[in-house]
Amino acid sequence: MHRTWFVVLLASLLSFAAAAGTALIVVCLTPGIFGRDASRREPVEELVGVLAVATVIGIALVARYFAHPHDAHARLEGSAGTTTILCAVFSVLGAALAYIATFPEQYAHGRRLRGAGRLLLPSLGPHRESESESAAIDGELPEGWVAEVPPEVRDGLAAEWRENARKEHAAIASFGQTLLKLMALGADDSLLAALHRDALDEVRHARLCFAVATALDGKHVRASAFAGARGGYLLPGRRLGLVQVAIEALVDGALNEAVAARILGRLAARGGPLTKVLRDLAADEARHAAHSWDIVRWCGREGGPQVIAALRGAARALPRRMRGDLPPAARSGAWERWGVQGEALEAEEVQRAIARTRDRLVAMSV
Ligand SMILES: [Fe+2]
Ligand SMILES: [Fe+2]
Known part of the structure; x- marks a missing residue:
C-alpha cells in the first residue's frame, strides 16, 4: 500500500x-x-x-x-513527547482494566478468582477427613465452643463459613494463575516463592473454614470439582502483560486481601471463641496483601513509566464500595462474635482500604 x-x-x-x-x-x-x-x-x-x-x-x-x-x-x-502520549494512553488503559478487574464489586476471604463478572467458586461434595487433615486443624478450634452459639443460628452460620471456605479454596487457584503469569513475564524467584507460600496458606484457610462449618452443623463436605481453576489469560506483549498483572494484583490482592485482613483483625480483637482462628487468618491475609504490593512494584519497575501511568489510571477507576454478599441475618453484625462481619464494619473497612490504595498509587514513583 x-x-x-x-x-x-x-x-x-x-x-x-x-x-x-x-x-x-x-x-x-x-x-x-x-x-x-x-x-x-x-x-x-x-x-x-x-x-x-x-x-x-x-x-x-x-x-x-x-x-x-x-x-x-x-x-x-x-521522545519525551511520545512518552507523555503513551503514558496518557496507558493511564486510560489502566482505568479500563481496573474497571473490569473490579467485577464483581465483592470482597472475599482470600485472593479473588474472577471470571465472566463473578467470583469463581468450587462446587462442594461429601468428604471424610483423613487423619492427617484432622491433625492439621487440631488445636485450632477451642473445645466445646459451639455450645455458646444459639441453635437457631448454627445452620446459617455454618453456611456462611462454608461459603468463606469456597472463597479460600478459589484463592489457591488465583495464586496459581498469578504465579504462571509472573513466570511468563520473568519474575524473580523471591516473588514466586512468596506466592507458593501464600497459596499454601489458602489451603490451610479453606480447611479451617470448612472445619468451623462442620463443627456448627455436623455436615462433612469439602470443595470438589472446580471448573474455574484454569491458567488464566495474559495480554500479548510484555508491557501489556505487566499492566494486567499489576492491576489484578492491585484489585484482587492488595485491595481485597487488605480488606479481609482488617475485617478479620477487628473481629479477632472482640475476643470471641474463634479469636485464634480469626487472628491467624488476619495475619496471613495482611501478608498476602503485602506480597501483592510487591508484585505491583515489580511490574512498575519492569514496565517503567507506562505501567506506573496505568496504575495511576487504575486508582481513578477503583470502586466506591465492595460488598461481601452477606446473608440477611448477619448484616446487623449479630454474627460478628463468631467471625462473620456486619454491613457497617464491612463498609467502613472497604472504604478505608480503597482510600489507602488510591493514596499509595498516587505516591508511587518509577
Ligand atoms: Fe485466605
Ligand atoms: Fe489470602
Missing part, C-alpha cells in the same frame, strides 16, 4: 479509536450516566469495559507505530 494512504488509514483509525475510547471510558467511569446505578454493574457494562480495553490497546498499537514506524517491535524509547 502507498505510504500516504497507509498513514491516512492509521490516522483515521487513531481518530476513531480515540473518540470511541473516550466515549467508552466516560461511560465506564461516570457514576449514574445513562441511568446507571453506580453500586451495580450489568453484563452489558462489562462488555463496554472489554471494548474500552480493546480500543485503548488499538490506540497503543497505533501510537507505537508512529513512535517506531520502521520497527513496530522495537522497545518504546521515543
Whole structure:
C-alpha cells in the first residue's frame, strides 16, 4: 500500500479509536450516566469495559507505530513527547482494566478468582477427613465452643463459613494463575516463592473454614470439582502483560486481601471463641496483601513509566464500595462474635482500604 494512504488509514483509525475510547471510558467511569446505578454493574457494562480495553490497546498499537514506524517491535524509547502520549494512553488503559478487574464489586476471604463478572467458586461434595487433615486443624478450634452459639443460628452460620471456605479454596487457584503469569513475564524467584507460600496458606484457610462449618452443623463436605481453576489469560506483549498483572494484583490482592485482613483483625480483637482462628487468618491475609504490593512494584519497575501511568489510571477507576454478599441475618453484625462481619464494619473497612490504595498509587514513583 502507498505510504500516504497507509498513514491516512492509521490516522483515521487513531481518530476513531480515540473518540470511541473516550466515549467508552466516560461511560465506564461516570457514576449514574445513562441511568446507571453506580453500586451495580450489568453484563452489558462489562462488555463496554472489554471494548474500552480493546480500543485503548488499538490506540497503543497505533501510537507505537508512529513512535517506531520502521520497527513496530522495537522497545518504546521515543521522545519525551511520545512518552507523555503513551503514558496518557496507558493511564486510560489502566482505568479500563481496573474497571473490569473490579467485577464483581465483592470482597472475599482470600485472593479473588474472577471470571465472566463473578467470583469463581468450587462446587462442594461429601468428604471424610483423613487423619492427617484432622491433625492439621487440631488445636485450632477451642473445645466445646459451639455450645455458646444459639441453635437457631448454627445452620446459617455454618453456611456462611462454608461459603468463606469456597472463597479460600478459589484463592489457591488465583495464586496459581498469578504465579504462571509472573513466570511468563520473568519474575524473580523471591516473588514466586512468596506466592507458593501464600497459596499454601489458602489451603490451610479453606480447611479451617470448612472445619468451623462442620463443627456448627455436623455436615462433612469439602470443595470438589472446580471448573474455574484454569491458567488464566495474559495480554500479548510484555508491557501489556505487566499492566494486567499489576492491576489484578492491585484489585484482587492488595485491595481485597487488605480488606479481609482488617475485617478479620477487628473481629479477632472482640475476643470471641474463634479469636485464634480469626487472628491467624488476619495475619496471613495482611501478608498476602503485602506480597501483592510487591508484585505491583515489580511490574512498575519492569514496565517503567507506562505501567506506573496505568496504575495511576487504575486508582481513578477503583470502586466506591465492595460488598461481601452477606446473608440477611448477619448484616446487623449479630454474627460478628463468631467471625462473620456486619454491613457497617464491612463498609467502613472497604472504604478505608480503597482510600489507602488510591493514596499509595498516587505516591508511587518509577
Ligand atoms: Fe485466605
Ligand atoms: Fe489470602
